[in-house]
Amino acid sequence: MMKERSLFRRTGLVLTLASLMLALAIMSVQGSAPSAPPADDASKPRADIIRIDGLKQFGKLERPAVVYLHEKHTQALSKKNKDCATCHLPDKKYMSTKFKRLTDTSKKTVMDIYHDNCTVCHRQTVDAGEKAGPVVCTGCHQERAVASSWTEIGMDKSLHYRHLKAQETKCEVCHHRFDPAAKKLIYVKGKEDNCRFCHLQETVDNVISMRLASHGQCIDCHRKRLAQNQDAGPATCGGCHDAALQKKIQKLKDVPRLVRGQPDVTVVQAIRSDGQKVAPFTRMSVVPFNHIGHETYNDTCRACHHSSMDACGKCHTLQGSKDGKFVKLQTAMHRVSAQASCLGCHDSFQTDKRCAGCHASMPRKDPPGLSGCVSCHMPKPAAATPETEPKVMAAMLLDARQPVTATYADEDIPETVEIKALSKQFESAKLPHRKIVQTLVKNIKDSKLAGAFHREPGTVCQGCHHNSPVAKKPPACASCHGQPFDGRNLFRPGLQAAYHLQCMECHKDMGIEKPVATNCTGCHKEKL
Amino acid sequence: MSISRRRFLGWLGAAGVGTTLGRSAHAAGNTLFTGYPDSLGVLFDVTRCIGCRKCEEACNKVNELPAPPKPFSELAVMERRRRTDAKTYTVVNRYENAPGAKGPLYRKIQCNHCLEPACASACFVRAFAKNSNGAVTYDESVCVGCRYCMIACPFEIPAYEYDKAFTPRIMKCTFCHPRLIKGQLPGCVEICPAEALTFGKRRNLLKIARERIGLFPGRYIDHIYGETEMGGTAWLTISGVPFRDLGMREDLGTTAAPELTKGALSVVPVVASMWPVLLTGVYAISQRRDKIAREEQAAAVATAVAKAQSEAKAKLTEAMAKAEKDKKAAIDKEVKKALEEATRAKAQESAAATAAAPEKKPS
Numbered sequence: 001m002m003k004e005r006s007l008f009r010r011t012g013l014v015l016t017l018a019s020l021m022l023a024l025a026i027m028s029v030q031g032s033a034p035s036a037p038p039a040d041d042a043s044k045p046r047a048d049i050i051r052i053d054g055l056k057q058f059g060k061l062e063r064p065a066v067v068y069l070h071e072k073h074t075q076a077l078s079k080k081n082k083d084c085a086t087c088h089l090p091d092k093k094y095m096s097t098k099f100k101r102l103t104d105t106s107k108k109t110v111m112d113i114y115h116d117n118c119t120v121c122h123r124q125t126v127d128a129g130e131k132a133g134p135v136v137c138t139g140c141h142q143e144r145a146v147a148s149s150w151t152e153i154g155m156d157k158s159l160h161y162r163h164l165k166a167q168e169t170k171c172e173v174c175h176h177r178f179d180p181a182a183k184k185l186i187y188v189k190g191k192e193d194n195c196r197f198c199h200l201q202e203t204v205d206n207v208i209s210m211r212l213a214s215h216g217q218c219i220d221c222h223r224k225r226l227a228q229n230q231d232a233g234p235a236t237c238g239g240c241h242d243a244a245l246q247k248k249i250q251k252l253k254d255v256p257r258l259v260r261g262q263p264d265v266t267v268v269q270a271i272r273s274d275g276q277k278v279a280p281f282t283r284m285s286v287v288p289f290n291h292i293g294h295e296t297y298n299d300t301c302r303a304c305h306h307s308s309m310d311a312c313g314k315c316h317t318l319q320g321s322k323d324g325k326f327v328k329l330q331t332a333m334h335r336v337s338a339q340a341s342c343l344g345c346h347d348s349f350q351t352d353k354r355c356a357g358c359h360a361s362m363p364r365k366d367p368p369g370l371s372g373c374v375s376c377h378m379p380k381p382a383a384a385t386p387e388t389e390p391k392v393m394a395a396m397l398l399d400a401r402q403p404v405t406a407t408y409a410d411e412d413i414p415e416t417v418e419i420k421a422l423s424k425q426f427e428s429a430k431l432p433h434r435k436i437v438q439t440l441v442k443n444i445k446d447s448k449l450a451g452a453f454h455r456e457p458g459t460v461c462q463g464c465h466h467n468s469p470v471a472k473k474p475p476a477c478a479s480c481h482g483q484p485f486d487g488r489n490l491f492r493p494g495l496q497a498a499y500h501l502q503c504m505e506c507h508k509d510m511g512i513e514k515p516v517a518t519n520c521t522g523c524h525k526e527k528l
Numbered sequence: 529m530s531i532s533r534r535r536f537l538g539w540l541g542a543a544g545v546g547t548t549l550g551r552s553a554h555a556a557g558n559t560l561f562t563g564y565p566d567s568l569g570v571l572f573d574v575t576r577c578i579g580c581r582k583c584e585e586a587c588n589k590v591n592e593l594p595a596p597p598k599p600f601s602e603l604a605v606m607e608r609r610r611r612t613d614a615k616t617y618t619v620v621n622r623y624e625n626a627p628g629a630k631g632p633l634y635r636k637i638q639c640n641h642c643l644e645p646a647c648a649s650a651c652f653v654r655a656f657a658k659n660s661n662g663a664v665t666y667d668e669s670v671c672v673g674c675r676y677c678m679i680a681c682p683f684e685i686p687a688y689e690y691d692k693a694f695t696p697r698i699m700k701c702t703f704c705h706p707r708l709i710k711g712q713l714p715g716c717v718e719i720c721p722a723e724a725l726t727f728g729k730r731r732n733l734l735k736i737a738r739e740r741i742g743l744f745p746g747r748y749i750d751h752i753y754g755e756t757e758m759g760g761t762a763w764l765t766i767s768g769v770p771f772r773d774l775g776m777r778e779d780l781g782t783t784a785a786p787e788l789t790k791g792a793l794s795v796v797p798v799v800a801s802m803w804p805v806l807l808t809g810v811y812a813i814s815q816r817r818d819k820i821a822r823e824e825q826a827a828a829v830a831t832a833v834a835k836a837q838s839e840a841k842a843k844l845t846e847a848m849a850k851a852e853k854d855k856k857a858a859i860d861k862e863v864k865k866a867l868e869e870a871t872r873a874k875a876q877e878s879a880a881a882t883a884a885a886p887e888k889k890p891s
Contacts, residue, residue, distance in 0.1 A: 497723030
């Protein structure tokens with residue numbers, strides 16, 4: 001036993017010494033290798049960082065993945081009048097995004113391709129007396145932290161229109177769809193989809209990933225046009241993906257409407273799981289939808305059409321279907337936490353300073369209270385018949401619903417309100433009531449969204465006069481708020497706090513800096 | 529003084545006995561202690577606090593504390609990170625540029641009135657009491673000034689009157705205990721203009737806090753500070769930014785201080801009070817043992833002496849007896865000799881007589 005243990009110990013000692021010597025040797029070799037890039041270069045955030053870890057598909061990586069800076073290589077090559085073909089082979093249609101190969105056949109082959117080609121080129125460059133990348137294992141295989149400025153890019157309306165114009169409205173240059181019968185890509189006019197509907201995050205069967213699809217098609221086209229000295233988009237990593245450069249992409253102010261046969265106005269059509277359309281007004285009041293209006297409010301179709309250009313109700317059926325991931329129509333339209341839902345998007349506008357004064361102090365309920373239903377769900381117009389087309393019906397309903405923020409006539413709004421229920425240390429506060437109402441209304445006058453939801457004259461009043469029915473003369477605050485810390489009304493602040501919270505929180509959320517909350521005399525005069 | 533092994537073991541034994549005598553802490557056992565039923569508390573809502581320092585002013589007034597050098601209307605004092613001291617039961621600090629906050633944030637600091645207070649568990653004279661209304665109060669009449677409470681408090685609240693040479697006290701927020709008894713609100717709560725301080729039964733405050741967090745998920749961090757920190761505190765805090773950004777400790781865990789220290793600390797009062805008795809006892813026992821040993825030795829010596837003496841006496845008696853005997857024998861001998869002499873002489877006399885008497889025949 002003792003003998004065994006001493007043997008282990010000796011072996012361990014020998015191994016430790018050996019590994020130490022190896023490490024020293026490697027470090028000395030590394031020291032003689034070409035030096036690291038200059039500090040300023042390394043510290044700058046980059047959009048061209050590629051982690052070469054393709055061997056992952058063959059099992060666990062033996063060494064750290066190589067952090068590869070793509071643009072550094074393209075720049076070096078362009079100086080020698082070499083282009084992409086130096087590293088990338090032509091594939092069926094576009095250049096392969098892989099390095100010196102079309103497919104990953106085996107671990108050994110792929111590894112050899114990198115080791116042979118990278119080191120050979122680096123060595124040749126060094127031999128020519130120029131600066132080049134490493135030639136030893138750890139030179140490339142090391143954990144490196146490089147700051148990234150990489151940002152996702154998508155086609156917004158402006159960029160889409162610029163492409164459309166450049167391609168002379170030939171949608172088929174980019175758009176295609178798979179024809180299962182012919183087993184090939186075809187173009188169908190009016191059936192253009194968003195790239196991401198088919199090209200997902202990862203390659204699935206024959207459908208390549210969004211990354212491969214865009215890098216193949218976009219860069220290929222850009223390169224070809226650049227070669228012909230035509231106006232073209234970027235062909236470098238940073239050109240599209242660098243956060244700062246992305247902002248420099250030219251944006252058109254007035255983008256003509258992208259036409260794909262979409263309706264101007266329509267009604268949200270409920271469809272049963274068996275595909276049967278539910279006739280309007282059989283259960284719920286119908287929701288007219290101003291499609292053309294919403295096109296102008298959003299930058300992409302994807303904002304709402306998150307996985308198909310079909311009408312919402314097709315996948316999000318009344319009862320939910322597999323295509324709609326069993327999200328029912330009701331949920332798809334009302335979930336506040338979902339950005340693509342009606343309420344989710346509308347709700348996000350409430351953080352705007354003009355809205356936050358009232359809305360920030362309103363509880364977030366999912367689904368929200370029932371009082372707002374009628375803002376969207378409208379009663380049947382008198383002229384509508386069962387045969388009325390959805391588009392016609394929607395137009396009728398939208399005509400009846402002008403998005404204008406309403407309020408009471410000036411003379412019905414008290415000019416000042418004196419708050420004298422509590423006055424101990426201070427004189428009563430005089431509230432410029434009418435001015436406040438007018439300012440609130442003026443702030444949102446131009447917003448169609450606000451107009452749609454504040455059509456009733458009492459709605460704006462509810463920002464302060466909450467939790468009571470809409471009325472021209474709402475109940476006094478003291479009707480509900482009294483002594484603080486009432487055990488029977490746990491969640492109701494006392495009168496003093498109710499006033500202060502209402503005023504102070506609204507001022508804070510609207511960014512009104514004066515009077516500051518701690519300046520008592522800004523609102524009250526001190527009692528002498 | 530050197531300590532003998534025996535004495536050391538004696539002390540050790542005494543200490544061991546002492547620990548078994550210790551009363552177990554209140555939270556001992558595996559049941560969850562959630563405070564006195566219906567005990568009171570305060571919910572501090574950071575999102576509501578405007579940093580007016582009215583609470584500081586009211587606190588100073590109702591507790592009759594000395595006036596500070598700068599008036600309470602001076603808000604610039606909040607530029608410095610302050611803490612409670614012997615003249616200040618509560619302070620409001622300002623936190624600029626907290627990540628995720630739109631403007632400066634304010635936090636009120638005072639005693640949190642733990643459900644199971646660390647200060648009370650550290651105090652070996654029981655100067656601190658957790659009252660059934662939730663207040664942790666202090667009794668200066670028994671305080672010995674050890675300041676263990678100051679070290680024990682995870683919130684660094686108790687302060688000491690270092691400037692008083694003869695009657696220094698521990699100073700800390702009393703939850704306005706005297707006012708609560710009279711049915712009044714704590715001074716700070718009463719004055720707060722925006723109900724940033726909500727007063728009520730602790731269980732209701734938890735409901736209120738949850739309701740606010742639930743209805744305004746974007747406004748609050750989903751946590752009630754003090755619900756479980758250090759086993760729970762009567763004062764609770766909800767905030768829109770992480771509590772660490774308001775200088776609040778997030779490393780306190782959910783275990784009450786007495787729970788952590790009950791093994792050792794529950795012994796402290798016993799050891800402290802029993803120590804002299806125990807040591808005296810140990811001393812007495814060893815003294816007694818020595819005494820007995822001495823007595824035994826003395827007894828043994830006495831016995832030995834007695835024995836020796838008796839033996840000597842016996843010998844003497846024997847010798848005396850022998851001597852007497854010898855003397856007697858000698859006397860007897862001499863007597864005998866004398867008698868024999870006498871007899872012989874008599875016989876000689878009688879023989880002489882007989883020789884003379886044959887002429888005279890009896891008739």
